[in-house]
Structure formats: structure tokens, C-alpha cells
Amino acid sequence: MTASHPIRVLVAKPGLDGHDRGAKIIARALRDAGMEVIYTGLRQTPEMIVNAALQEDVAVIGLSILSGAHNAIVPRVLQLLREKDMADVRVIVGGIVPDEDAEALKRQGVAAVFQPGASLDAIVRFIRENAGGDRAAH
Amino acid sequence: MKTAERQFTTISGVPIEPLYGPEDLRGVDLARHLPPPGEFPYTRGIHRDMYRGRLWTMRQFSGFATPEETNQRYLYLLAQGQTGLSVAFDLPTLMGYDADHPLSEGEVGKCGAAISSLEDMEILFRGIPLGDVTVSMTINSPAAVLWAMYLVVAERQGVDWARLSGTLQNDILKEYIAQKEYIFPPRPSMRLVTDTIEFGARHTPRFNPISISGYHIREAGSTAVQELAFTLRDGIEYVDWALERGLKIDEFAPRLSFFFNAHSDFFEEIAKYRAARKIWAHVMRERYGAASERSLKLRFHAQTAGCSLTWQQPYNNVVRTALQAMAAVLGGAQSLHTNSLDEAYALPSEHAVTLALRTQQVLAYESGVTNTPDPLGGSYFVEKLTLDTEAAARDYIRRIDEMGGMVPAIEAGFPQTEIAAASYRYQCEVESGERTIVGVNRFQSGGEPIELLQIDETSGNHQRAKLAALRARRDNSQVRQTLDALQRAAEGTENTMPRLLDAVRAYATLGEICDSLRGVFGAYQETTHL
Numbered sequence: 079m080t081a082s083h084p085i086r087v088l089v090a091k092p093g094l095d096g097h098d099r100g101a102k103i104i105a106r107a108l109r110d111a112g113m114e115v116i117y118t119g120l121r122q123t124p125e126m127i128v129n130a131a132l133q134e135d136v137a138v139i140g141l142s143i144l145s146g147a148h149n150a151i152v153p154r155v156l157q158l159l160r161e162k163d164m165a166d167v168r169v170i171v172g173g174i175v176p177d178e179d180a181e182a183l184k185r186q187g188v189a190a191v192f193q194p195g196a197s198l199d200a201i202v203r204f205i206r207e208n209a210g211g212d213r214a215a216h
Numbered sequence: 217m218k219t220a221e222r223q224f225t226t227i228s229g230v231p232i233e234p235l236y237g238p239e240d241l242r243g244v245d246l247a248r249h250l251p252p253p254g255e256f257p258y259t260r261g262i263h264r265d266m267y268r269g270r271l272w273t274m275r276q277f278s279g280f281a282t283p284e285e286t287n288q289r290y291l292y293l294l295a296q297g298q299t300g301l302s303v304a305f306d307l308p309t310l311m312g313y314d315a316d317h318p319l320s321e322g323e324v325g326k327c328g329a330a331i332s333s334l335e336d337m338e339i340l341f342r343g344i345p346l347g348d349v350t351v352s353m354t355i356n357s358p359a360a361v362l363w364a365m366y367l368v369v370a371e372r373q374g375v376d377w378a379r380l381s382g383t384l385q386n387d388i389l390k391e392y393i394a395q396k397e398y399i400f401p402p403r404p405s406m407r408l409v410t411d412t413i414e415f416g417a418r419h420t421p422r423f424n425p426i427s428i429s430g431y432h433i434r435e436a437g438s439t440a441v442q443e444l445a446f447t448l449r450d451g452i453e454y455v456d457w458a459l460e461r462g463l464k465i466d467e468f469a470p471r472l473s474f475f476f477n478a479h480s481d482f483f484e485e486i487a488k489y490r491a492a493r494k495i496w497a498h499v500m501r502e503r504y505g506a507a508s509e510r511s512l513k514l515r516f517h518a519q520t521a522g523c524s525l526t527w528q529q530p531y532n533n534v535v536r537t538a539l540q541a542m543a544a545v546l547g548g549a550q551s552l553h554t555n556s557l558d559e560a561y562a563l564p565s566e567h568a569v570t571l572a573l574r575t576q577q578v579l580a581y582e583s584g585v586t587n588t589p590d591p592l593g594g595s596y597f598v599e600k601l602t603l604d605t606e607a608a609a610r611d612y613i614r615r616i617d618e619m620g621g622m623v624p625a626i627e628a629g630f631p632q633t634e635i636a637a638a639s640y641r642y643q644c645e646v647e648s649g650e651r652t653i654v655g656v657n658r659f660q661s662g663g664e665p666i667e668l669l670q671i672d673e674t675s676g677n678h679q680r681a682k683l684a685a686l687r688a689r690r691d692n693s694q695v696r697q698t699l700d701a702l703q704r705a706a707e708g709t710e711n712t713m714p715r716l717l718d719a720v721r722a723y724a725t726l727g728e729i730c731d732s733l734r735g736v737f738g739a740y741q742e743t744t745h746l
Contacts (some may be wrong), residue, residue, distance in 0.1 A: 093307070093322070094308060094310075094313075096395055096396025096397045097395065097435075097436075099436050099437050099523075099639055102639070102640075103437075103639060103643050106640050106746060107640075107643075117744055117746060119742065119744045120396055120742070123319075145307055145323060145326055145327055146322075146323075146327065146562070146671065147321075147322035147323045151322060174560070174562075176561065176562075176668070193527055194526070194560050195526060195528050197647060197657075198643065198647050199647065
């Protein structure tokens with residue numbers, strides 16, 4: 079992959095919740111920032127998300143979770159990534175995640191947790207600075 | 217920034233003039249266009265005496281964890297002076313899955329009360345006389361099933377269905393448009409909604425079988441005009457389907473109710489409610505020839521804007537909510553939910569929900585805004601904003617008419633795309649600092665710790681154990697028979713409500729009933745519109 083390649087990001091909405099305002103805004107903002115964004119749509123299981131990440135060869139998975147189900151869903155995604163030898167894919171989580179849960183998720187391997195009120199700019203910057211082989215892109 | 221360069225707009229982006237005066241209402245005959253409250257087209261309110269006659273219903277949306285715990289919260293809220301109940305269901309219930317379904321893992325009781333069977337519904341309303349307390353249920357896709365459970369609980373309490381009063385949210389169109397908690401495709405879903413409207417017209421004369429909801433459209437990021445227009449056009453769609461079923465307009469229209477957001481832009485919201493009543497009255501009379509005055513009057517519940525609540529400096533949310541609630545009251549709401557300060561984090565704690573209820577009580581009993589109806593009527597600004605809002609909403613309604621109605625518009629992704637664009641535009645304004653959110657992009661300060669309601673996995677375990685015991689205890693051959701009968705009804709054209717009632721009485725679970733219906737109707741997959 080050359081340095082000029084755009085960063086590929088999978089924006090995913092796991093769980094039963096359908097509130098996709100945040101996921102859609104993030105998908106658009108990342109696209110406007112020059113990234114290639116694949117949005118999975120709603121109600122994706124961890125298996126579906128990791129398969130999509132593999133098929134689409136993404137550097138980053140962004141999970142949007144507002145329902146409080148993050149402690150059930152995120153560790154499963156991380157585990158599947160390890161099983162498929164995809165541990166280099168960065169997982170970031172956005173949504174309603176209390177501080178202590180956010181710390182616990184980071185200890186398990188999540189690269190960042192963005193809570194309500196996080197700026198789009200901060201999210202874009204984080205991905206640019208941390209997205210694996212594309213680190214030199216900007 | 218110098219004043220001359222600044223753009224003054226509502227939160228929806230509508231430009232606001234430096235000053236409003238008589239010239240803004242030139243050509244508008246106020247006496248003719250603005251009759252007193254209680255008179256067609258009800259712009260100033262649906263009652264002549266408004267809150268002097270009766271205050272709005274203070275109805276806090278509430279539900280969490282197990283039905284046992286939610287029942288305790290209801291008894292507490294009623295003891296604190298709340299005047300109606302409003303049930304929040306968890307995501308598995310909203311999606312028609314039992315608590316023990318694999319997709320329910322981690323979600324049971326998190327966003328509302330977990331209800332998988334009639335047994336749970338009986339527990340939810342234990343000690344609450346359904347003949348006296350009005351109950352609203354926010355249950356969209358499986359509304360017919362949960363309503364059947366509610367009717368059977370009433371039956372077992374010995375309450376005549378004719379005495380039951382309350383509201384079923386049951387607005388599936390706004391699910392495809394905004395909130396996305398759908399199960400079946402739009403057309404079979406519309407058939408189920410029509411079944412409830414028809415059944416209600418015959419058996420529950422005081423119950424609102426549907427609350428046509430703009431709230432979630434707004435929460436998804438729409439403008440005020442989009443919220444208004446899409447909601448009223450959804451209402452038109454339900455009316456068309458009920459007429460198609462053979463009902464007469466005045467048989468069911470009086471029981472159609474509405475639900476709007478109370479967002480942060482004070483005057484824009486008031487104008488929205490006033491325009492809503494006016495447009496609906498005209499639609500009912502001119503488009504449908506409704507004769508009953510009750511068909512013409514748009515009644516609405518309002519809830520303050522959840523999406524306006526901030527995680528940062530959560531106590532600011534008390535102030536936001538109070539202002540939004542006042543807009544709803546000045547706009548003539550029939551019932552009101554005020555959000556709790558901690559809802560950007562979690563479902564509300566008992567302390568937070570009590571404060572939210574007190575906010576309504578201060579408005580009702582201390583502020584004096586209830587002394588006279590539509591106190592802002594005649595304001596140059598409010599009247600002009602009402603007229604402009606009406607015109608912009610009518611334009612959207614006309615465009616959706618031209619697409620063949622709301623179902624084809626949804627299938628084409630029209631409202632979804634309009635909302636996504638508005639939502640992104642707003643977020644970019646916040647991002648650039650063009651819009652201020654106190655405590656978030658200006659006036660930031662350190663954290664303020666608050667106490668939160670925590671829901672762990674014990675609720676899920678409790679619910680799963682109860683379900684296992686129920687499945688072992690009930691007459692499973694009777695369950696099978698009632699589900700088969702339901703399936704046959706769903707395949708045909710008869711009203712499904714009587715079959716749903718039979719299945720519920722036999723303790724068929726929500727998941728089993730919805731699976732039977734999925735077998736006939738299929739499940740909906742949306743095409744994403746970014």
C-alpha cells in the first residue's frame with residue numbers, strides 16, 4: 079500500500095439498536111476527510127462485521143453503540159479479529175460508553191472510545207494518526 | 217464577530233429577520249385566520265379554556281430492567297403526582313425477540329423494560345388499576361402484540377375495554393424514516409397498524425390506537441419543518457389505509473393522536489405546534505370531509521429533545537429541558553414528558569426523573585403560563601413563523617403526494633435522505649463553532665460526576681429463567697394451535713387482533729408470535745441512504 083492510498087474504514091452498527099444518526103454522520107465526515115468508508119447498515123453481528131472488515135480490507139473498524147450493549151459486543155469483535163489474524167485492524171468505538179467501561183475496553187484492545195460530544199475533527203485526526211500502514215498518509 | 221456579518225437563524229437554519237411588525241402580516245386577516253382557541257382551524261389551541269380547564273398530563277416515559285423493577289418505578293411515580301404512565305420497552309421487545317433469543321444477548325432490560333409474555337405484562341401493571349390510569353406504550357413494530365397483552369391484563373383485572381384510556385405509539389412509518397426499529401416490510405406493517413385502528417374503533421372507544429410521531433424524526437436530525445411535514449404526511453397515510461379498509465373518517469379520526477419533539481429553539485417549536493393543528497384541521501376537513509369536530513382537532517404529546525442533552529456539564533440539561541417544556545406548554549400540548557438530566561448517559565435515576573417531573577409541576581403551578589390559552593397568539597414574530605412553517609410543511613406534503621404517498625417515498629429513500637442531509641449540516645455547524653452548545657463547544661469546564669442507574673446482566677438472567685419456567689408450565693399444544701390460527705389470519709385478510717389475543721391468552725411469547733408473522737410477512741432490510 080502506498081502512502082497516498084486513502085485509509086479504508088468500516089463503520090458498523092452492531093446490536094439491535096437502530097439509532098443511526100451518529101454512524102451516518104461519522105461515515106460522511108470520514109468520507110469528506112478523504113477516507114474510503116464502507117457503512118454496514120444496521121443490526122450487524124460481530125461475525126458479520128469482522129467478515130466485512132476482511133472482505134473490504136479495512137484498516138479501521140468504527141463501532142457505533144448507544145444501547146449499553148458494548149460490553150457484550152466489543153470483546154467479541156476483538157476476539158474474532160485475533161482469531162482471523164486481523165489484530166492489526168484498529169477498532170474504535172463511538173457512543174454512550176461510561177468512563178470505566180471505556181477504560182476496560184481500551185485495556186482489551188480498543189484503540190479509542192469517543193463519547194458524546196466528541197468532535198468530528200478529533201475522530202478524523204485520531205484515525206489519520208493511528209491507522210496502521212497509512213500513518214504516513216498525512 | 218460584528219453583528220452585521222452574523223447569520224441569525226433558527227436551530228433548523230431558518231433565517232430570522234432583525235424585527236417583525238405589522239408589515240409581516242400584511243394581507244393576513246387576523247380575525248379570520250386566527251379565531252379564538254377551540255375554533256377551526258385550532259391554530260391557537262384545541263380548547264377554549266385550555267389549561268384553565270385541565271392541565272396537560274404529566275407522563276414520564278419510563279421502563280428499565282425487569283417488569284418487577286419497572287412496576288416499582290411506576291408505583292413511585294404515581295405516588296409523586298404523575299398523572300399517567302408511559303412504558304419504555306427494551307430493544308429485544310421492540311424488535312420482537314424474546315429475552316432468551318441469541319440476538320437479545322447484552323440488550324435485555326438495557327433501554328427499557330423486558331416483556332416477553334403476558335406474564336411479564338401482568339407483573340408490569342400489578343397494583344395499577346388500568347381503568348383509572350391512562351397508559352401510553354412506545355412499542356412500534358410489535359404494537360399489535362403488546363396491545364393484545366395489555367387488553368388481556370385489563371380483562372383479568374375485570375376492567376371493561378371500553379373504559380381503557382391510553383395510547384399505542386404504533387407508528388411504523390417513522391421507524392423506516394428515522395428510528396429504524398422495524399421488523400416486517402412496510403406494507404404488511406401498515407396492515408397490522410390498520411388492524412389495530414379498526415379493532416380500536418370497534419372495541420376501545422377511549423384508546424388511541426396510534427400516536428403519529430415526529431419525535432424520532434427530529435431526534436434523527438431533521439429540521440422542525442421536516443418533523444412536522446413527515447409526521448402529518450404519515451398521518452395522511454394511516455388515514456388512507458383505514459379508509460381503504462372500509463372505516464368512515466369520523467369513526468377513527470378522533471382517536472388519532474400525535475407526538476412531537478420539544479426542541480431547543482423556543483419560538484420555532486411554538487410555531488411548529490400551531491402550524492400542526494392548523495394544517496391537520498384543514499387536511500381532515502378538506503381532504504377527507506371529516507364532520508366531527510373531534511376529527512379535526514390535532515391532540516399531541518410532547519417530549520423534550522433527547523438529542524439536545526449533553527454528556528458534558530449534565531446539570532445544564534435541567535435548564536434546557538425546562539425551556540423546551542415551556543415551549544411545549546405555550547404551544548398547547550395535551551401531555552408532556554420532560555427528560556432527565558442524566559439521559560445522555562443512561563436511563564434516568566429515580567432522583568433525576570423526580571427532578572424532571574418537578575420541572576413540569578413548577579411550570580404548571582408556579583410560572584403562570586397556564587392562565588390563558590396561546591399567550592403568544594398575535595405576536596408578529598410567532599404568527600409569521602407559524603405561517604412560514606405551515607407553507608414549508610405543505611410544500612413537503614405536496615412533494616410526497618406526488619411520489620404516490622409515504623410508503624413509496626420511504627421506499628425511494630426520500631425522507632431518510634432529507635433528514636441525513638439536515639443532520640450532517642447541523643453537525644458541521646456545531647463543528648465549525650457556528651452553533652454554540654454550552655459546555656460542549658464553548659464554555660467548557662471539567663467533569664461533574666453524577667449518579668447513574670446501572671443495569672447489569674442479572675435482569676437478563678432473571679427474564680430468561682422466567683421464560684424457561686413459563687415454556688415448561690403452559691399448555692404448549694394450545695400455544696401451537698393459536699399460533700397456527702394467527703398465521704392463517706396473517707396469510708388472509710381478516711383482522712389479526714382476535715387471533716393475537718388468543719395467542720397471548722395461551723401465553724405464546726412475543727418472540728413466538730413475531731416469528732409466526734415473520735414467516736408470513738418476511739423481515740425488512742433497508743437500503744442505507746447516507
